[in-house]
Amino acid sequence: MTEPNEAGVRAQARAWLAEHWDAERSLVAWRGMLADSGWGMPHWPEQWHGRGLAVALSQAVDEEFAQFGAVGVAKMGIRLLAGATLLEHGDDFHKERFLRRILTGEDTWCQLFSEPGSGSDLAGATTRADLDGDNWVVNGQKVWTTSAHHADYGLLLARTDWDAPKHQGLTYFVLNMRQPGVEVRQLRQMNGHASFNEVFLTDAKIERPYRVGAVGQGWRIAMTTLAHERRGADGLRGSARERLGEGRIYAEEAAETATLMEPYKWYPQRAGRVDLVLPRARETGRIADPAVRQAVARLLVLARSAEWTARRARADQELGRPQGPEGSLGKLAASHVARAAAHAHTLIAGADAMLAGDDGPLDGLIAEILVSVPATSIAGGTDEIQRNIIAERVLGLPREPRMDSGPFRDVPRNVGG
Amino acid sequence: MPATAFSFTDEQRQFRDVARRFLGDVSPPTAVREWMESASGFDPAVWDRLAKELGFCAIHVPEAYGGQGFSFVELGIALEEMGRALLCAPYFSSAVLATGAIQHGGSEAEKMALLPDLAAGTRRATLAFTEPSGGWDVEQVALTATPVGGGYRLDGEKRFVLDGCTADFIIAVARAPGSRGADGLSLCILPGDAKGIERRPLRSLDPTRKLAHLTFHGARAAPLGEPEGAAAPLKRALAEAAAALANEMVGGAQRMLDSAVDYAKLRMQFGRQIGSFQAIKHKCADMLLEVELAKSAAYRAAAAVAEDDTDAPALASLAKASASEAYLGAAAACIQIHGGIGFTWENDTHLWFKRAKASEALLGDAAYHRELMMRHMQ
Ligand SMILES: Cc1cc2nc3c(=O)[nH]c(=O)nc-3n(C[C@H](O)[C@H](O)[C@H](O)COP(=O)(O)OP(=O)(O)OC[C@H]3O[C@@H](n4cnc5c(N)ncnc54)[C@H](O)[C@@H]3O)c2cc1C
Numbered sequence: 001m002t003e004p005n006e007a008g009v010r011a012q013a014r015a016w017l018a019e020h021w022d023a024e025r026s027l028v029a030w031r032g033m034l035a036d037s038g039w040g041m042p043h044w045p046e047q048w049h050g051r052g053l054a055v056a057l058s059q060a061v062d063e064e065f066a067q068f069g070a071v072g073v074a075k076m077g078i079r080l081l082a083g084a085t086l087l088e089h090g091d092d093f094h095k096e097r098f099l100r101r102i103l104t105g106e107d108t109w110c111q112l113f114s115e116p117g118s119g120s121d122l123a124g125a126t127t128r129a130d131l132d133g134d135n136w137v138v139n140g141q142k143v144w145t146t147s148a149h150h151a152d153y154g155l156l157l158a159r160t161d162w163d164a165p166k167h168q169g170l171t172y173f174v175l176n177m178r179q180p181g182v183e184v185r186q187l188r189q190m191n192g193h194a195s196f197n198e199v200f201l202t203d204a205k206i207e208r209p210y211r212v213g214a215v216g217q218g219w220r221i222a223m224t225t226l227a228h229e230r231r232g233a234d235g236l237r238g239s240a241r242e243r244l245g246e247g248r249i250y251a252e253e254a255a256e257t258a259t260l261m262e263p264y265k266w267y268p269q270r271a272g273r274v275d276l277v278l279p280r281a282r283e284t285g286r287i288a289d290p291a292v293r294q295a296v297a298r299l300l301v302l303a304r305s306a307e308w309t310a311r312r313a314r315a316d317q318e319l320g321r322p323q324g325p326e327g328s329l330g331k332l333a334a335s336h337v338a339r340a341a342a343h344a345h346t347l348i349a350g351a352d353a354m355l356a357g358d359d360g361p362l363d364g365l366i367a368e369i370l371v372s373v374p375a376t377s378i379a380g381g382t383d384e385i386q387r388n389i390i391a392e393r394v395l396g397l398p399r400e401p402r403m404d405s406g407p408f409r410d411v412p413r414n415v416g417g
Numbered sequence: 418m419p420a421t422a423f424s425f426t427d428e429q430r431q432f433r434d435v436a437r438r439f440l441g442d443v444s445p446p447t448a449v450r451e452w453m454e455s456a457s458g459f460d461p462a463v464w465d466r467l468a469k470e471l472g473f474c475a476i477h478v479p480e481a482y483g484g485q486g487f488s489f490v491e492l493g494i495a496l497e498e499m500g501r502a503l504l505c506a507p508y509f510s511s512a513v514l515a516t517g518a519i520q521h522g523g524s525e526a527e528k529m530a531l532l533p534d535l536a537a538g539t540r541r542a543t544l545a546f547t548e549p550s551g552g553w554d555v556e557q558v559a560l561t562a563t564p565v566g567g568g569y570r571l572d573g574e575k576r577f578v579l580d581g582c583t584a585d586f587i588i589a590v591a592r593a594p595g596s597r598g599a600d601g602l603s604l605c606i607l608p609g610d611a612k613g614i615e616r617r618p619l620r621s622l623d624p625t626r627k628l629a630h631l632t633f634h635g636a637r638a639a640p641l642g643e644p645e646g647a648a649a650p651l652k653r654a655l656a657e658a659a660a661a662l663a664n665e666m667v668g669g670a671q672r673m674l675d676s677a678v679d680y681a682k683l684r685m686q687f688g689r690q691i692g693s694f695q696a697i698k699h700k701c702a703d704m705l706l707e708v709e710l711a712k713s714a715a716y717r718a719a720a721a722v723a724e725d726d727t728d729a730p731a732l733a734s735l736a737k738a739s740a741s742e743a744y745l746g747a748a749a750a751c752i753q754i755h756g757g758i759g760f761t762w763e764n765d766t767h768l769w770f771k772r773a774k775a776s777e778a779l780l781g782d783a784a785y786h787r788e789l790m791m792r793h794m795q
């Protein structure tokens with residue numbers, strides 16, 4: 001068989017949609033068909049709900065879906081990170097048990113990584129998991145856990161060995177969130193939304209098969225999750241597609257967006273809403289102001305070159321070439337873009353930038369951008385951590401002297417952490 | 418767009434390797450220092466090899482005019498490598514500016530007559546465009562072209578003319594007496610040593626690129642292209658030159674980043690390599706980001722020119738704006754990371770810093786190009 005080409009794949013996708021699409025189907029039933037046919041995640045392997053296509057071809061399929069107006073599999077939110085991580089590190093039990101329900105949207109997930117005492121220093125986690133007979137018993141606290149209040153399952157990083165060096169004493173689990181030992185408290189954010197939570201774990205139970213990877217391998221697996229989070233930062237952010245049409249399936253998708261996906265409602269705003277800048281500058285007439293023009297142009301230079309840089313990285317990957325430095329820069333670039341966009345929106349709004357809610361421009365949407373952008377340079381690894389990674393891994397600059405080697409038990413850490 | 422639109426082909430990568438090896442040989446910092454001090458500003462032997470062995474002047478010139486018929490992408494690669502090596506040569510003036518003006522402004526017969534020599538590197542030309550006002554818009558041209566016989570009499574001044582003292586012939590942009598704005602502009606061509614031209618070298622901040630002041634006292638010139646129809650072709654040639662310059666600049670910026678990182682790994686202070694301090698580490702990471710973004714923009718602009726994309730002028734301005742800030746930022750950071758030694762004449766960093774500074778202004782600075790870009794987007 002020859003390599004599938006883009007035009008062929010697009011035509012195949014269109015033909016499949018034409019044959020199977022029915023807007024009166026239930027959302028879960030439709031997504032089940034996508035999961036079973038491989039058209040929902042075409043770049044996943046054929047054995048696991050995919051078609052084994054290159055990422056670029058999979059994007060072409062996405063475009064066909066968008067053009068057709070068809071609903072896709074559940075791609076938004078942490079569940080996608082769960083899918084990617086389990087696909088890479090899970091065993092057949094995990095894949096059978098979870099992947100299809102992730103794609104149909106039947107299960108919702110959260111990421112239980114950050115703790116009050118360890119955020120950037122993720123490997124400093126002190127939530128503990130101890131084996132007790134056939135179960136792991138978990139005690140500790142997680143924080144900033146997006147969507148925990150809706151979640152059925154959590155990706156949990158917990159310490160299983162206190163005598164090993166800190167990166168080697170961690171194990172990766174799937175935690176059932178619907179159990180008595182898990183208490184979730186919503187936290188209100190500076191933008192007024194409450195999408196992240198505190199999660200208190202008190203003798204929470206995990207059955208043995210829900211451990212992912214070997215004991216002590218948790219750090220390596222967490223890196224996979226983070227890599228997908230950072231790489232897919234745009235996927236996580238881009239959400240709230242306009243409702244596409246009439247029919248049961250659209251209504252069910254809209255209902256999902258309003259409930260389960262509600263925590264991500266403001267994510268497009270935190271990326272700065274670059275798409276709104278030029279139209280707003282034109283509509284308000286502020287485009288005539290030279291200072292506004294410079295700010296808008298600065299943003300566009302940044303945003304477009306960041307986009308092309310990501311395309312260069314992807315192109316190398318697709319052509320099977322060694323990854324250049326471009327691939328590590330996306331997250332840091334996104335922070336710059338978000339800030340430049342917020343700046344441009346501020347200049348365009350003028351005095352109206354002081355107003356929020358129905359008094360503010362676009363019914364408060366601009367205000368929401370201004371107070372959501374600060375999350376971009378923190379969530380998923382701060383800008384400072386990204387710079388450390390780029391400098392050490394890409395440029396090969398020497399690491400800082402470490403104060404945290406030796407058994408984790410003896411490593412200095414936050415009081416109470 | 419397909420993946421190939423965002424990466425170089427294997428042939429292009431080989432071409433880059435060849436260019437880098439050659440330029441590494443002929444343009445080490447010692448050679449740069451030697452030729453930047455010379456009056457002509459370049460080594461004729463290197464120019465010969467550049468033109469004959471590598472065919473650099475012919476890269477993007479169509480085969481019908483004696484060129485190699487490659488695209489603007491290959492030109493961008495060559496320029497990037499020249500910028501990296503800080504090659505001292507009248508390349509940008511002749512192979513980019515003058516060649517572009519002839520390509521877009523000249524008639525078929527003029528292209529046949531002029532381009533083969535430029536493509537072979539046997540003759541060199543420059544574009545005399547800017548004037549003492551320092552503007553980069555075509556509207557700023559004040560040099561007058563008074564029709565006499567079948568040609569023109571030129572009166573006025575040109576300034577910031579690249580390699581104006583060494584060019585074999587000059588393409589001057591001049592206007593019909595009494596005309597204004599973009600109207601009445603013509604391209605005029607005359608030998609560099611024509612009667613009635615006075616050529617004076619300017620002392621330039623960046624000695625690796627020579628600038629001249631030209632005074633025209635009734636010098637006789639021939640028309641090039643359509644009389645009084647030069648505005649549109651000139652704008653196009655200038656936009657393409659901005660894309661070309663952006664590619665040259667990102668080569669220099671990458672060199673500054675490499676140099677800064679190398680030094681940060683070498684230099685010890687406080688019992689550690691300075692590259693282990695976050696103040697230095699984060700500066701390097703930021704440089705990498707800026708340089709990679711600027712490269713992406715420069716590559717995209719070159720591809721747009723190659724594809725004759727209607728967006729090409731906007732993308733060229735975008736790329737020039739990005740490269741202006743990235744190159745200067747990288748050069749300044751490179752000096753900073755070198756500490757006291759970075760401020761010396763002996764250390765090579767200042768050579769690139771000066772090229773970065775001068776290139777920032779050449780063809781219009783970042784703010785100017787952001788404004789041009791906005792006009793295209795409105
Ligand atoms: C909107 C949002 C959603 C989130 N969702 C989740 C989620 O779903 N699941 C989850 O597990 N976490 C989530 N997080 C948490 C996020 O990953 C952490 O906030 C982040 O990693 C930073 O950790 P921290 O808050 O503990 O800050 P700290 O690590 O305490 O950092 C404080 C400051 O110190 C700096 N710093 C720390 N270490 C270094 C260093 N080595 N060098 C230089 N500077 C340093 C940081 O850059 C920062 O500026 C979310 C955060 C936000 C804002």
Ligand SMILES: Cc1cc2nc3c(=O)[nH]c(=O)nc-3n(C[C@H](O)[C@H](O)[C@H](O)COP(=O)(O)OP(=O)(O)OC[C@H]3O[C@@H](n4cnc5c(N)ncnc54)[C@H](O)[C@@H]3O)c2cc1C
Pocket residue numbers: 684686687691694695696697753754755756757758760
């Ligand atoms: C114009 C000029 C005049 C001068 N005049 C005098 C004079 O009259 N008398 C005199 O004694 N000296 C003089 N100096 C020297 C000047 O004080 C030193 O150049 C300066 O202190 C930096 O030291 P260095 O050159 O060894 O660079 P380094 O110390 O090697 O620094 C290299 C880079 O590493 C950074 N770096 C070093 N340590 C750290 C750290 N711990 N954390 C973060 N970053 C770090 C520096 O900021 C710099 O960017 C002069 C320098 C100049 C440029």
